[in-house]
Amino acid sequence: MAWTGGDEQRPEIPFRQCPQLLEEQSATAVDRGPGGLRGHHEDTGVWTASRCRRSAGGGREWWHRRGCEARCRTAAKRRIVSRGDASPSRPRRSTRLAAQRPHDDGYHSRLFRCRVADVRAGHRRCRARRRTDRLEDRTSTEAGGDVATRTTAPQPAQGHREPEGAPSEPLPFVGLRAQGERLRQRIEQRLGRVLDHGAYVNGPEIEERERSLADFVGGGVTCVACSSGTDALVMALLEMGIGAGDVVFVPSFTFTATAEVVLLVGATPWYVDVDEQTMNLCPCDLERQIARARESGGGRRLRAVMAVDLFGLPADYSALDEICAREGLELIADSAQSFGAAQGGRRVGALAGLTATSFFPAKPLGGYGDGGAVFVTDAARAETLRSIREHGKGPDRYDIVRLGINGRLDSFQAAVLLVKLEVFGEETSRREALSRAYDEGLSGLPLWLPARREGAESAWAQYTLQVDDRDALRVSLQRRGVPTAVYYPLPMHLQPAYRSDSHPEGSLPVSERLCGRVVSLPMHPYQAAADTERVIEAVRSHFAD
Ligand SMILES: Cc1ncc(COP(=O)(O)O)c(C=O)c1O
Incomplete structure (x- = not known):
């Protein structure tokens, strides 16, 4: 379990016990139900060992006080990331160990085993989840993160019918293939x-x-x-x-x-x-x-x-x-x-x-x-x-x-x-043109378009709307073959591993509200005009239904 108290009361974890503690924490985290760490994992389809590192916060401080900073950082940099494939047509999943080789001493090799166990546990759940997904999986490369993420749109309401004439081929979210x-x-x-x-x-x-x-x-x-x-x-x-x-x-x-x-x-x-x-x-x-x-x-x-x-x-x-x-x-x-x-x-x-x-x-x-x-x-x-x-x-x-x-x-x-x-210069202009086309095509709908600021030019990494019923919009866009993504579903001050007493739930209302309202549309310099029209039509049809 991650430490959620303030820094002052953070418990001291003795150096040698730290790995066992991490293993216990991994085991309990695996058993937790939706809303706990497991729910978070299933939402993102990503498993990282970061919560192990965070849980070890007390141990890390102890390291610092001992002046073993180099060693501490080496351990903290070791990451195990389970990556989804970025290509929508190949929903393959592989595990990558983005890590430096573990040190040979007892502490580091035991810590290493703990993380491998984490990943295996994560994968078992990923496979189970995939079998039970009722909606078609799609993969998208997360523009806001260093991971390729499987995103699953919310479930449609019972009795939902496919929109007539819905094209079957989904659009790409990021145009890396065309580039x-x-x-x-x-x-x-x-x-x-x-x-x-x-x-x-x-x-x-x-x-x-x-x-x-x-x-x-x-x-x-x-x-x-x-x-x-x-x-x-x-x-x-x-x-x-x-x-x-x-x-x-x-x-x-x-x-x-x-x-x-x-x-x-x-x-x-x-x-x-x-x-x-x-x-x-x-x-x-x-x-x-x-x-x-x-x-x-x-x-x-x-x-x-x-x-x-x-x-x-x-x-x-x-x-x-x-x-x-x-x-x-x-x-x-x-x-x-x-x-x-x-x-x-x-x-x-x-x-x-x-x-x-x-x-x-x-x-x-x-x-x-x-x-x-x-x-x-x-x-x-x-x-x-x-x-x-x-x-x-x-x-x-x-x-x-x-x-x-x-x-x-x-x-x-x-x-x-x-x-x-x-x-790159040409691509940036194309992104700007696409954002203008979206602005024009989506005007007059009950949603917030992305803001522009006087004197500032965006690089348009994302075109992100704010909508009241975000999940319903995502379901109907997915039905029409238009992928969407949510950046980000949880603010930092409510992340289990980062919480602190100084920022309880409700303390940063705008960040909390945005997490429930934002949705990003496909945005890349190689999107054809017809595809842009298709995205706009899909959003307009959702509000017309
Ligand atoms: C705001 C922000 N900061 C930092 C990073 C980290 O960059 P990288 O994935 O290259 O490590 C990202 C995303 O990837 C980001 O979106």
Whole structure:
């Protein structure tokens, strides 16, 4: 069971008992019914070991106090992710161990077994669930996360009839196949060059890509490529020296990684509500939460604000900048979803002193695997980030001068991204055109269209509506072959692994409400006009029925 109390009362878990405790926790979690962890797992179709890590929070703090930080982080970085296949036509499921090799000592190998057991238990339930699903499964690549997720639409009401003339072939949610066909030859050539030179890690593509991304962003930024958007955020926090005893303000309505990384470095995420229209961090609530955090005392240092550009729309950086300057806080942009967006004539990457982004395949600029980058406006910070990216190395590789991670990007991913960057400007314009077509086609219906902000251009990672009866809309769209996705069904402050006394249920009402109202429509630069019409018609027919 995850610890849900405040930091002050968190129980101390003795170092050597930690693995057994984790195993017990896994066993009880498996037995829990809907609404518990099991329900959460079935909703997302994803099984991660993260709750084991979270449950071990007390143990982790103990590690920190012992100064074994490197070891702690290595264990915390080990992830077991069960991935669904991103292709709708091949509902295959495989398990991937995205982990570093477990250490040989007793503690780590037992911890490792615990997680493998978790995954097996998760899979048994996945198979059972698949057999009993009454609706056709479909897979979609989650744009907001580092996982490919199986999403199942809600069950239709009894007596529901198929809409007449409903097309049987479902539309793709993300157009990776069409993009792949267009770029295949160029990508193969680029990959061939990597095979020729054989520098699979730290090859010449890394520097080339860092330069071209920095040129694309402009504003004199420096780019440090890394292995994922999550690692980009971890590197940012490490570079700022944020750790135990520090508070970082994060929006509650966001993807998991935003809050996760704060906990990974030992700091406390302090949740902030979002603006109902833009769905981005609300500057007014930020001021309120800063005051609350100060009042709550506890000897914690308020260190930074991590703004998220949700669904591609940049957060209100001018307002946030002002608050951060006044309160003495650092501003970090979690722009995992918004690479390619702009505000006030400046591109994402140059809107905050430090920006982290993701190149997960379904992102506006996505590779064929995980990837990310950190952009800094002060070039001196880039050197520290490069050191953190390689285990904190100094001038010599085995001269470790700070705590770091293995956050390197491989040369193959850099090569793919270099090709994709060539067409990225055109793709961003196509996304913008698609969003305009949706706006026009869906106007006048009883729903909220995504907000636009004066002076800001979205990267349109998602086109996300707000609707009262979201589940009914999803069922009828699915019947018409139109896939949808829900980003996100639960706010961070209510996640079992992240809960804290400072933010009980009801404390961040907008985030909580949005989780029950949001629904995203297919959005990608290769969607044909006829398919856009089909989506619009399907939504309009739902409201006409
Ligand atoms: C807001 C946000 N932050 C961080 C991440 C993490 O990026 P990655 O999946 O590349 O680790 C994601 C999504 O994937 C995200 O949507």
